[in-house]
Amino acid sequence: MNADTSRSSRSHASNRNDDTQKAYSIGDTMNSGRSNQQDQTTIKSSTSNTKQQCRYGSNCRQLSDSAHCERFDHPTQTSFLNTPANPDDQLSNMNADTSSSSRSHASYRNDDTQKAYSIGGSGTKQDCRYGSNCRQLSDPTHCDRFKHPTQTTSAFGAAASSDDRLSNKNFDTSSSSHIHTKHGDDMQKAYSIGAAIALESLSQQDQISIKTMREDAIIIVPGTFDHIDRVLSKLNLKYTTVQQYEVINYPFRTYQTVYINCASSFPKEGAHRLRELVEKGLNIITTDWALKNVLQVAFSDFVQDSGKSTRDEVVGIEVADPNHPFVKGFVSAAKHAEPQWWLETASHPIHIVNKEKVKVLIRSQALYDKYQSDAVIVTFDCGQGNVTHMISHFYLQRSETPNSRHKMGAQQYAEDIKASDQITKLITKEGQDLNYAQIQSSSTSAQFIYNLLSNRLNSTKQSTS
Incomplete structure (x- = not known):
């Protein structure tokens, strides 16, 4: 998870979960180091009676969030899960490419999870794009959906620990005067x-x-x-x-x-x-x-x-x-x-x-x-x-x-x-x-x-x- 030190380990947010960002604050994003959002659809006033279309549609991972649903319109969802996504499911989807940040929500943020929602009840597991570097190996829901190569034992003594995955956060020293x-x-x-x-x-x-x-x-x-x-x-x-x-x-x-x-x-x-x-x-x-x-x-x-x-x-x-x-x-x-x-x-x-x-x-x-x-x-x-x-x-x-x-x-x-x-x-x-x-x-x-x-x-x- 390499990151230039002039940016954050959670900063590479070219359009991080645009709908959620809009819903939580319109003005606040101007001051946020996470904002840099280049792919936002036009937003109306938060007091407008017209709901915006959620860009993730039926694949949105916030359908259980009433505040989000009050602001954004979603088409009818066909769920292959028996229960609506809970807040923990939503958090567990925040997997980012190892070239970006742990706080990132990059433009293609967790493509694998999006695929899982779109392919429905397919019995064949998809290969996780992050492989052994995936930061969700401890999430059984994620592992039920995606295949990962065998991971060697980490410094904690347990296979594929979350700490092991943190070792990918290399920082480019070329942009910093410090080591x-x-x-x-x-x-x-x-x-x-x-x-x-x-x-x-x-x-x-x-x-x-x-x-x-x-x-x-x-x-x-x-x-x-x-x-x-x-x-x-x-x-x-x-x-x-x-x-x-x-x-x-x-x-x-x-x-x-x-x-x-x-x-x-x-x-x-x-x-x-x-x-x-x-x-x-x-x-x-x-x-x-x-x-x-x-x-x-x-x-x-x-x-x-x-x-x-x-x-x-x-x-x-x-x-x-x-x-x-x-x-x-x-x-x-x-x-x-x-x-x-x-x-x-x-x-x-x-x-x-x-x-x-x-x-x-x-x-x-x-x-x-x-x-x-x-x-x-x-x-x-x-x-x-x-x-x-x-x-x-x-x-x-x-x-x-x-x-x-x-x-x-x-x-x-x-x-x-x-x-x-x-x-x-x-x-x-x-x-x-x-x-x-x-x-x-x-x-x-x-x-x-x-x-x-x-x-x-x-x-x-x-x-x-």
């Missing part, structure tokens, strides 16, 4: 080592809490663009997956922490239910577009989307509240150089509404200089629960080396943080080709997740003891 990671494989290695560094920094009590936590303590709501599951797998953390459409009725428990990945959409009813559950004690962690799709819907009295969009860029971060337990260990990690965190194209800078209750944990001067909002990670209590949001992703797909120290080898980072001999040996064995910036980015990202989890586990133990 980017060669490909996703580097960040996979970096996260393996970063996880070990982060775990080592935890207290014995925190390590025991994590090792003995409940099977269902962590809930993941999958998204389109961020993939916390990949990081949790590197951290050897168990989790339960709950799809977006299940959020409305899923029997959440207040001791749980729900990680909501960045996604192109989210059911409003689900967002409002999360607000009710947070007020009763649930903790949620959200990333990137969940600011607009979840927090602005149900927590707009705390934070909102600023209305601006970032470029595909990497920014230096710094600790804003060094005493907060969520960012424990960040100060020592940034002692010699600022960690560099990746922002995908069209990430949403955070507008803080309630400045008394919302705490900024991590900030970025570069972010403020460009978008007049410096918050990278914010957190706030709501009722008996807590919400934490980060503008970036949990899975940082690349880093940059803006100064000489970042260009140094990973061993230098181990020396700077006074890592154990065990970590030093691990880097010598597996991280010789990694640089300082990559290990620093992955270890601080992993540290943040461990901090969130250990703090949550310890607080729930105290409340139930």
Whole structure:
């Protein structure tokens, strides 16, 4: 999935799902790094009584979306599926050519899925155009329809894991003055080592809490663009997956922490239910577009989307509240150089509404200089629960080396943080080709997740003891 670094890993949107884009906003696309839409049909005012014809017709994957159907007309659909497509089906179709982006919706976006809808009940499987590089090998519905060649075992130890497919996201360094990671494989290695560094920094009590936590303590709501599951797998953390459409009725428990990945959409009813559950004690962690799709819907009295969009860029971060337990260990990690965190194209800078209750944990001067909002990670209590949001992703797909120290080898980072001999040996064995910036980015990202989890586990133990 090669991408020029001047563009985003979700940016190549020559005409990404035009109908949906029009339906959600007419004016908003002018400011989006994802817009670049060259194949849009003429749009009328959103208040017009005349419905536009949906360009995908009966093949549209949003026939179950009432808001979409109110705006666009569809011919009668002949379905070879027994049930209408649910929101998860729609998200799972977002497969993009490996020469474009994970956030792309390119002009021929997921041609294979379109074929599947058009060929109806054919018993012969189509060959998936993405082959072993397909990012939907874990989707049984997709695999029922399409054939894939045998995939070799990935770094996670399971065939055709989602992380394996991330290794295709190579970035062209010719357009950048910085040195980017060669490909996703580097960040996979970096996260393996970063996880070990982060775990080592935890207290014995925190390590025991994590090792003995409940099977269902962590809930993941999958998204389109961020993939916390990949990081949790590197951290050897168990989790339960709950799809977006299940959020409305899923029997959440207040001791749980729900990680909501960045996604192109989210059911409003689900967002409002999360607000009710947070007020009763649930903790949620959200990333990137969940600011607009979840927090602005149900927590707009705390934070909102600023209305601006970032470029595909990497920014230096710094600790804003060094005493907060969520960012424990960040100060020592940034002692010699600022960690560099990746922002995908069209990430949403955070507008803080309630400045008394919302705490900024991590900030970025570069972010403020460009978008007049410096918050990278914010957190706030709501009722008996807590919400934490980060503008970036949990899975940082690349880093940059803006100064000489970042260009140094990973061993230098181990020396700077006074890592154990065990970590030093691990880097010598597996991280010789990694640089300082990559290990620093992955270890601080992993540290943040461990901090969130250990703090949550310890607080729930105290409340139930």
